[in-house]
Amino acid sequence: MALRLSTLALGQTFEEVVVENLTRTQMVQYAGASGDFFPLHSDEVYATRAAGYPTVFAHGMLIMGLTSRMVTDVVGDARLTRFGGRFLTQVWPGDTLTSRAEVVEIVNSPDTPCVRLTVTTVNQDDVAVFAGEATALIDR
């Protein structure tokens, strides 16, 4: 379901919990699916004893991928024209992430009406871990 011009409003918000209690197994699953096997994201022994971190932490692109689920749930399938953002801090096993979007611009173009959203993903302490924007085509 795509968004409709007639029902969208500036300031409208959307929210979705995109992962609860992130597991190391899911981080391994993402490593396999993406091809990025950097051991800081899956190898506890390396991360703690060689690299000095408290434990492994999530790929930035896993955080963005989890966030993309909220975005596509909001804008519909094959509607995105742009999606991007910054990785702000680490995400650790056990974290629960909530992604939020807010309508910041509605472009009422005759050919290609579209919406611009700000996108933020926060952890269970309400600390932002990813912040960016998405633009998507909408229906009239």
Next chain:
Amino acid sequence: MIEFPIERGAIMMFARSINDPNPIYWDAAYAESSAVGHIIAPPTFVVSIAKFDPSFPLRPTIGEPWVGSGREPSGRPPQESGSGLAAEQHFEYFRHFEPGEVLTATSRTGETWQREGRRGGTLTFVERITDFRDAQGAVVVTARSVSVRTSKRIEIG
């Protein structure tokens, strides 16, 4: 230039790994009857082109020591500086491709800049831009990534 075959199973596994149960990513019958008309890939799927990059450094290379743990915590001596990690990622979508297509990707380095990290050490940012083209030569996705390399321990995930 790297060839990137778009595989249905790879899309399904990528969607699972990001917790997205949407059938548009794996159910052909559902996808064909949808407004889109075919299976598509999640928005960040093109990063998995790394699998087809023969020189991608973040996976073990057969016959070479790997940085991850084996008998010891690391299979290689610690690096002088930290490794590059993702700082930013941006995508622009021109067409939503489908399984069976073979995309070709060309990358170029964009800007490079430095700043001091919050807890000391110099952060070096490098921008990389990749165009993914279809069989007709049209750009379907452009990806712009910014990676950061630290002179001290990594502070950005």
